[in-house]
Structures are given as C-alpha cells and as structure tokens.
Amino acid sequence: MGMTMTQKILAAHAGLDHVEAGQLIEADLDLVLGNDITSPVAIKEMEKMHVDGVFHKDKIALVPDHFVPNKDIKSAEHCKCVREFARRNEITNYFEVGEMGIEHALLPEKGLTVAGDVIIGADSHTCTYGALGAFSTGVGSTDMAAGMATGKSWFKVPSAIRFHLVGKPDAWVSGKDVILHIIGKIGVDGALYKSMEFVGEGIQNLSMDDRFTIANMAIEAGGKNGIFPVDDLAVAYMKEHSTRPYQIYEADEDAVYEEEYTIDLSSLRPTIAFPHLPENTKTIDEITEEISIDQVVIGSCTNGRLDDLRIAAKVLSGRHVAAGMRCIVIPATQAIYLQAMEEGLLKTFIEAGAIVSTPTCGPCLGGYMGILAEGERCVSTTNRNFVGRMGHVNSEIYLASPAVAAASAVAGKISCPCRLS
Numbered sequence: 180m181g182m183t184m185t186q187k188i189l190a191a192h193a194g195l196d197h198v199e200a201g202q203l204i205e206a207d208l209d210l211v212l213g214n215d216i217t218s219p220v221a222i223k224e225m226e227k228m229h230v231d232g233v234f235h236k237d238k239i240a241l242v243p244d245h246f247v248p249n250k251d252i253k254s255a256e257h258c259k260c261v262r263e264f265a266r267r268n269e270i271t272n273y274f275e276v277g278e279m280g281i282e283h284a285l286l287p288e289k290g291l292t293v294a295g296d297v298i299i300g301a302d303s304h305t306c307t308y309g310a311l312g313a314f315s316t317g318v319g320s321t322d323m324a325a326g327m328a329t330g331k332s333w334f335k336v337p338s339a340i341r342f343h344l345v346g347k348p349d350a351w352v353s354g355k356d357v358i359l360h361i362i363g364k365i366g367v368d369g370a371l372y373k374s375m376e377f378v379g380e381g382i383q384n385l386s387m388d389d390r391f392t393i394a395n396m397a398i399e400a401g402g403k404n405g406i407f408p409v410d411d412l413a414v415a416y417m418k419e420h421s422t423r424p425y426q427i428y429e430a431d432e433d434a435v436y437e438e439e440y441t442i443d444l445s446s447l448r449p450t451i452a453f454p455h456l457p458e459n460t461k462t463i464d465e466i467t468e469e470i471s472i473d474q475v476v477i478g479s480c481t482n483g484r485l486d487d488l489r490i491a492a493k494v495l496s497g498r499h500v501a502a503g504m505r506c507i508v509i510p511a512t513q514a515i516y517l518q519a520m521e522e523g524l525l526k527t528f529i530e531a532g533a534i535v536s537t538p539t540c541g542p543c544l545g546g547y548m549g550i551l552a553e554g555e556r557c558v559s560t561t562n563r564n565f566v567g568r569m570g571h572v573n574s575e576i577y578l579a580s581p582a583v584a585a586a587s588a589v590a591g592k593i594s595c596p597c598r599l600s
Contacts, residue, residue: 181431183339184406185374188314188428192297200338200435208238209313210291211326212300214282215243219260221301224324233268234330240272240291241265242282245540250547280512280538283307283395283480288512290421294409295428299326304480304562306397309406310390311413312427316404337403339374340365341436344381346445351596353490354389355482355560355580358396359450361442363460371401373437376430378408381444387416388486395481396562399457449595451558452578455566463583463595470577474557475500475588476569477581478509478536479543482560485515487581492524494585494596495531501591506533507549513538533588545569551576558587 182190182197190198192206213221218241233239241261246254265273272291279285283304286292294312298305301323308315318332326332342361362369375397377390385393390407397405407413409427417425448462477483477491488510500506508528510516516538519525525535542549543561551557551570556577559569564576577593586594 181433183434184428184430185314189336198336200336202336205331205333206297208326208330209296210238210298212240213323214245214302215257215261216245217301217320219257220320221323222264224321230328233327236269237271239270239327242274242279244281246546248276281480284511293417293421293423293425295426299332303398304395306404307391307395309394309404312409314404337372337374338437339376340370341439342377343441344379346381346443347384348444351449351582352447353580354392356447356450358393359452359460360447362400362457367456367458368401372403375402375405386486388484392481449583454564454575470593472558473555474505475584476507476542476549476559477584479561481562482581483509483511488519488524491581491585492527496527498589500532500588504588504591506588508533509536542569558584560584
C-alpha cells in the first residue's frame with residue numbers, strides 16, 4: 180500500500196520506512212510556532228516541566244500578532260511574557276513590533292517554512308504552510324510546550340482526501356473562492372482529521388498567494404492539514420525567500436484516499452460564506468436579496484498578502500466606499516505594507532475612503548481594530564464567521580475574497596466587481 184504526500188513526510192520525520200493512516204508516531208519537528216495568545220500558556224507549561232531551555236533556538240518562531248501593538252494591559256503583559264522568554268532562550272526568530280506581521284504570512288516570507296518540513300504551531304491556521312509542500316498543523320499550547328522542549332511531537336497519521344483541480348479560474352475568482360466552494364461542498368467536518376491533498380493541472384493557474392489561502396482554510400473543513408505538490412512556482416518562491424534546504428515528497432501512485440473530488444476552476448463563481456459557518460456558501464449569482472453591510476475588512480492570515488491588496492486596490496481605484504461604510508485594510512506583514520506603499524496601493528485605499536492598519540490579526544478574532552456592534556454586518560476576507568467571532572453575538576460576518584469585499588465596500592451591500600458601474 181502506497182503513501183500519500185503527507186504520510187511520506189511524517190514517515191521520514193519519524194525515521195520509518197512506512198506509515199499508515201491511524202498509526203501513532205513520534206516525529207521530529209523542523210519548526211515550532213507560537214503567538215502572543217498561545218505562547219504564554221506554553222511558556223508556563225514549560226516552567227512546570229523544569230526543562231533547561233529549548234530544544235533549538237533557531238527552530239522556534241514567536242510572533243506577537245493578535246493584539247499587537249498592545250491594545251490593553253492584559254495584552255501588554257502577554258507580549259512581555261513572550262519577549263522575556265525569547266530573550267532568556269536567545270530565540271532567533273522572535274519578531275518584535277516593527278518586524279512582525281501576521282504569523283502565517285510572515286513565516287514563509289522570512290523563509291522559515293519550506294517543502295518537506297514538519298511544523299506545529301499553537302494556532303489553528305498553521306496549516307497554511309502546506310502551500311509549500313510542508314506538513315504543518317495547529318496544536319494546543321501544551322503540545323507547543325512539549326515541542327519547544329523536546330523538538331518532537333506525537334501524531335496520529337491522517338488519512339487523506341484528494342482534490343483534483345482542473346481548468347483556469349475566471350476573472351475575479353481567486354483561491355478564497357476555491358476553498359469556500361470546497362468547504363461548502365464537503366462541510367466544516369468533511370475532512371475531519373484528514374489531510375486535504377490538492378493535485379491537478381489547475382494548480383498551475385493558482386498563484387502562491389492563492390495556494391496559501393486554500394491551505395490556510397483547510398482547518399475550516401476540519402482538516403488536519405492541507406498540502407500542495409511542489410512545482411516550479413513553489414520552488415521559485417522558496418529560492419526567493421529562503422536559504423534552507425528543502426525536500427520534495429510525492430504521493431505514491433497506489434496511495435489510498437478516502438474520497439476524491441474534481442474541482443473545475445473554470446466553473447467557479449465569486450463565493451460568499453453566510454453566517455454563521457464557513458460551509459454556508461452561496462455564489463454571487465445565488466444571492467437574490469439585497470444584503471446591506473456596515474463594515475468591510477480586507478486582511479488576515481488568509482487574505483492580507485500582496486496579491487490580495489492589489490486586487491482590492493484595482494476594484495477601489497477611482498471609486499469611493501459607500502456613505503457610512505467602514506472599510507479597514509490590513510497588510511499582513513511590514514514587507515507587504517512597504518511594497519503596497521511603494522506601488523501606490525495605500526494611496527488608492529485612502530483616496531477611496533478606507534483606512535490602513537499596521538499588520539495585526541486584530542478584528543479577525545474579535546480582538547480590536549474593527550469590532551462589530553449588535554446588529555452590524557461585515558464582509559470580511561478572514562476565515563471564520565462563527566457567532567460573535569468579530570464582536571457582538573448578534574452581529575453577522577460574511578466571508579469573501581478581497582475582490583468581493585472591495586466591491587461590497589463600494590456598493591454598501593454584498594456585491595462583486597462585475598456588478599459595479
């Protein structure tokens with residue numbers, strides 16, 4: 180019986196010739212990630228272990244990004260805890276304000292994640308790095324503590340679902356529409372503890388930013404991880420951003436998949452997830468009623484990359500957000516912010532009546548920089564639209580691509596660029 184791409188990576192890191200779905204293994208880790216919310220808990224757990232330092236100061240990344248710059252005293256104390264831990268242990272990859280960004284955009288940009296890695300992070304969207312052909316998955320803070328102390332983690336080898344991507348997406352259809360379509364198709368538990376493995380000639384029509392978005396939201400289908408094959412585009416990205424060696428793994432021809440789906444990218448339409456689950460999707464053509472909104476957020480670890488900002492700026496150029504509308508744009512990293520400034524994108528946003536924030540997770544988890552009041556509606560390029568996710572329990576979140584979000588800001592209601600005059 181052959182192995183999937185994920186299974187091959189896990190086998191190699193466990194020092195085994197072969198693994199099977201359901202098997203318990205202990206694997207070596209290439210990177211352990213934490214942020215300002217989850218790291219303090221892990222640090223306290225490490226203190227209980229009475230371990231002497233971390234397993235490898237270069238293989239831990241600490242990124243304060245959720246409530247940074249600090250929004251209150253509690254968040255300041257959390258960041259102080261992380262900062263002092265990083266100093267004590269001489270953590271190489273600690274990113275202070277001015278250097279930081281949203282963790283899942285920052286780490287690939289800094290070259291810390293490459294093909295063939297095994298990565299854990301105390302954040303559910305750690306699955307993002309599968310876009311580069313790595314096995315990466317979210318864990319709890321206790322597992323993060325054990326990982327920082329030992330450089331190892333236990334896993335149950337996941338079974339897999341294979342998604343054949345074919346065709347080329349139309350204009351205004353992006354990676355966000357692809358993954359929302361898939362989640363709408365299989366449900367939020369459709370890939371529960373499974374590896375979502377993306378294959379097919381259609382991948383060549385997806386940018387790296389598209390792939391990061393798709394892998395990022397594998398967890399919204401319940402997936403243990405999402406992973407893409409390593410093609411020329413992925414190799415070029417790694418060579419541009421990293422000096423680390425990478426290892427390409429390919430699935431065996433006789434690998435076993437629990438399910439297989441074919442997704443024709445050319446047939447997809449701009450897709451929106453209605454409250455209060457990412458699976459509650461409708462295409463723009465299926466929305467017959469007028470849904471007025473109060474706020475738009477363009478950013479997050481899902482859609483705050485440069486391609487996302489370029490698309491949003493293209494829609495907003497020469498237009499203005501609707502009267503009474505709040506449009507918040509959040510570049511995912513300092514480098515993205517700087518490039519957006521150099522390209523004139525920030526000028527476009529400000530002239531259109533939007534505001535531009537420093538890199539932060541902020542409103543995505545109801546932290547700050549865009550909290551919703553009772554009865555308010557928001558179109559957001561983030562990844563979750565649960566009850567109360569961005570504020571009041573009686574607010575509503577509609578998940579969408581940057582193109583749809585920008586068009587909705589102009590229209591004052593859910594819309595897409597093809598409907599703007």
